[in-house]
Amino acid sequence: MHQLTYEDIRAAADRIAGRTRPVALARVDPGRVRTASAGRLDDRTGEPGELWLALEFMQHTGSFKARGAQNFIQAHRDAGSLPEAGVTIASGGNAGLACAWAAQQQGVRATVFLPETAPAVKVAWLRGYGADVRLEGAEYAEALAACEEFVAATGALASHAYDHPLIAAGAGTLMEEIHQRIPGLDTVVVAVGGGGLFAGVATAAQRHGVRTVAVEPENCRALNAAIEAGRPVDVPVDSVAADSLGARRVTAMAVAAAQQGGVHSVLVPDSGIVRARQELWDRRRIVVEHGAATAWAALGGQDRDLAAGDAVASRGYRPGSGEKVCVVLCGANTDITTLVRLES
Structure with missing residues (x-):
């Protein structure tokens, strides 16, 4: 296993400079932070703290995945290991979109494998980025098998949604930008699926003395279960956010990265995720997918406090008085019609 390092993230930042959009940051109005002293949303505490949103859904292709995809392709180009057959991936989600976009930006062929049941809109998005879309089988596993056969037959470079050091290092550049833009940041809150974004963010955050709050749906707890077991383990996947956070194994x-310290593992219920996503739209007109709303949901429910420095499970995260927190909203490839309400 390649141990992801801060140096990997700095190298990624140099590679993708000018190729991705700098993260947009927005400060939430004072009084919207739940503090440990107040225990509720209240702006009358002595030090209400600061709450920031990292609007990474404004990144190319609508998610943070563009960072890792650019780093992956550029690193192989620099090393002279980019084959004539280009890159390939089995993914109809954010990773597939990012791979196709990054390949188009660099003039590289991209072949994306999807099951035949893939929504037509995703196929259209991918083709819009110039990808050769191959529909294979009825399930993702069959599309993945076809992708692997394609790699063996053509020598194409296989990319991955999250399980590659170049992908994770690219994702970690997001934390570098946040740290540079928010002096004195105490905590970053990020949703976790397969672990690419988390590994990159936590590695950079640990270097800068920033706490990482890793948020997962209660029934998609691959990282939380791995922390308990001390190693990656398979978990059931059943959540409204499973389309982006539904990895069976982290x-x-x-x-x-979680074992380095300074990481809190937080679980949130689906009901909280749905409420958080709706609240972001109703109150801020921010459209995100359920996976991104999972991070925001962590500030909505707090059954018990977390012991400082411990990677343990809790329903929600309660910032301390005066704590400066940034919540990463990592993607917005979602159906807006499920958010809009008729108002009288």
Whole structure:
């Protein structure tokens, strides 16, 4: 296993400079932070703290995945290991979109494998980025098998949604930008699926003395279960956010990052995720997918406090008085019609 390092993230930042959009940040109005002293949303505490939103859904292709995809392709180009057959991936989600976009930006062929049941809109998005879309089988596993056969037959470079050090390092550049833009940041809150974004963010955050709050749906707890077991383990997947956070097993890189310290593992219920996503739209006109809303949901429910420095499970995260927190909203490839309400 490659141990992800801060140097990997700095190298990624140099590679993708000018190729991705700098993260947009927005400060939430004072009084919207739940503090440990107040225990409720209240702006009358002595030090209400600061709450920031990292609007990474404004990144190219609508998610943070563009960072890792650019780093992956550029690193192989620099090393002279980019084959004539280009890159390939089995993914109809954010990773597939990012791979196709990054390949188009660099003039590289991209072949994306999807099951035949993939929504037509996703196929259209991918083709819009110039990808050769191959529809294979009725399930993702069959599309993945076809992708692997394609790699063996053509020598194409296989990319991955999250389980690759170059992908994770690219994702970690997001934390570098946040740290540079928010002086004195105490905590970053990020949703976790397979662990690529978490590994990158936590590695950079640990270097800068920033706490990482890793948020997962209660029934998609691959990182939380791995922390308990001390190694990656398979978990059931059943959540409204499973389309982006539904990994059955987290990466070994993510587990190693969690074991470095300064990480809190938080679980949130689906009901909280749905409410958080709706609240972002109703109150801020921010459209995100359920996976991104999972991070925001962590500030909505707090059954018990977390012991400082412990990677343990809790329903929600309660910032301390005066704590400066940034919540990463990582993607917005979602159906807006499920958010809009008729108002009288």
